[in-house]
Amino acid sequence: MKKHIALGLSISLILFSFLSCGKKATAPKAGTAKPIDMLNLLPVDSQGVFFADIHTMMSIETINKSLEDHKESNMYFEFIEKTGVDPKEDIFFIAASITSKDQDSIQKAAAVINLKYDKDSLLGYIKDKSEEDGLQITEVDHNGVTIYTMEEDGKQTGFAFLDSSNIIAGNLEGIQSVLDVVNNQQDNIFKNEELSILLEETNKDTLFWGTLLIPQEAVEEAASQNPMLQNLKSVRAVIMNFDYKNQSILIDVNLKSSDPEKNEQLANALNGIKSFASMTAQEKPELGELLNKIQVTSGEEGIKVTADIPEELIKKISELTKAETAETEK
Numbered sequence: 001m002k003k004h005i006a007l008g009l010s011i012s013l014i015l016f017s018f019l020s021c022g023k024k025a026t027a028p029k030a031g032t033a034k035p036i037d038m039l040n041l042l043p044v045d046s047q048g049v050f051f052a053d054i055h056t057m058m059s060i061e062t063i064n065k066s067l068e069d070h071k072e073s074n075m076y077f078e079f080i081e082k083t084g085v086d087p088k089e090d091i092f093f094i095a096a097s098i099t100s101k102d103q104d105s106i107q108k109a110a111a112v113i114n115l116k117y118d119k120d121s122l123l124g125y126i127k128d129k130s131e132e133d134g135l136q137i138t139e140v141d142h143n144g145v146t147i148y149t150m151e152e153d154g155k156q157t158g159f160a161f162l163d164s165s166n167i168i169a170g171n172l173e174g175i176q177s178v179l180d181v182v183n184n185q186q187d188n189i190f191k192n193e194e195l196s197i198l199l200e201e202t203n204k205d206t207l208f209w210g211t212l213l214i215p216q217e218a219v220e221e222a223a224s225q226n227p228m229l230q231n232l233k234s235v236r237a238v239i240m241n242f243d244y245k246n247q248s249i250l251i252d253v254n255l256k257s258s259d260p261e262k263n264e265q266l267a268n269a270l271n272g273i274k275s276f277a278s279m280t281a282q283e284k285p286e287l288g289e290l291l292n293k294i295q296v297t298s299g300e301e302g303i304k305v306t307a308d309i310p311e312e313l314i315k316k317i318s319e320l321t322k323a324e325t326a327e328t329e330k
Contacts, residue, residue: 030092030116030165035204038095041112043177044187046097046195048212057207058088060244062311066318083122090116096170097189099177100215110174113167123148123161140172143179147172198237203252206243213237231266234259235302249314251294251307260300267298270305286316 035051042049057063067076067087080086096111130137130150140147142160149158149172159169162182168175180186190196198211214235223229237256242249257263274291281287294307 030090030114033093033114035093035095038093038112038114039199040188040190041178041181042095042097042110042189043099043108043181044189044191045099045108045177046189046192047100047215048098048210049189049195049199050094050096050208050210051204052094052208053206054087054091054094057244058091062314064088079125082125083117085115085117085122097174099174106173108171108174108177110168110170110178112162112178113169114165115167116165117167119161119164126159142176143183143185145179147175147179198239198256202239203241206241206250208242209240211237211239231262231269234262235266247311249307249309249311251305251309253305255303255305257302258300260298263298263300263303267296267303270296270303284320286313286320289313290317 038051039049085091092114094111094113096109099108101107126148127137135150135152137158138149138151140149140158145160145162147158147160149156156172157170158172158175159167160175160179162168162179168178170178177186181188189199194213195211198213202209202211214237216233216236219229219233219235223233234257235255236258239254239256241252244250255266257266274294274296278288278291281291290309290313293309293313294305297304297306
């Protein structure tokens with residue numbers, strides 16, 4: 001088992017939730033959190049915010065079956081047995097944020113997880129897995145909370161037990177930033193005017209949603225290296241929603257831009273890429289059908305990418321991928 005897979009599963013099975021504004025924040029009990037409770041704990045300098053309703057996701061039969069059929073399912077069930085945390089029942093929400101890079105090229109990233117768990121069992125499991133993989137856990141104190149960190153490839157990642165219902169995971173700087181918000185030493189994202197406006201426009205009633213401010217320097221650099229990306233220079237932000245209704249996966253991605261001409265050009269370019277991909281997928285009709293489900297349109301305020309993908313089509317593509325993988329491994 002690769003190091004990052006073991007630790008990644010352990011930590012990622014623990015992400016998201018909180019409360020605060022003004023007074024020192026208090027984290028909500030597992031199962032009672034609302035999106036606003038968790039967003040209140042994310043730092044003001046966040047560039048992007050993401051939220052996942054894990055509890056509802058895990059009630060979808062297709063997701064359950066996918067987890068149990070996955071080649072790493074033995075590790076999944078071992079995790080449940082040794083920690084007592086069943087993702088289907090015990091993990092509720094995950095809220096995460098990222099910042100842009102600072103002058104030292106550090107990008108803070110952290111996720112707050114609202115869940116039911118036993119600290120001793122979970123910590124013991126993570127420590128055992130870390131030892132198996134040759135990773136050393138170091139304890140760092142911040143605001144009276146212990147952050148457990150691991151270094152791999154020169155990067156420090158870790159997690160902290162905020163209370164009996166909430167865990168913070170991410171890189172060291174990101175975890176420290178969330179703890180500063182909890183202790184009223186830093187403002188939360190609602191003091192970030194630009195991001196707050198985007199959050200007002202975001203549909204928060206879907207299984208997964210997120211909003212991201214696009215750094216113009218990053219777009220400029222990408223466009224300078226690839227002329228095809230010139231029209232992206234007008235995009236200022238992205239709002240995304242993913243949901244599951246009537247046995248279909250619903251996708252809605254909105255690229256925010258106030259240049260109608262560039263919006264139309266970018267939409268035409270994306271539709272051109274989609275058409276080309278459809279032609280190259282003629283031997284795999286399922287992939288062609290999937291591409292045809294994707295709609296790209298433009299308007300005065302941006303470009304919209306939407307899709308309504310039936311669950312049955314996802315199953316067909318999954319079976320096709322499994323068959324190709326099996327054939328390759330022969």
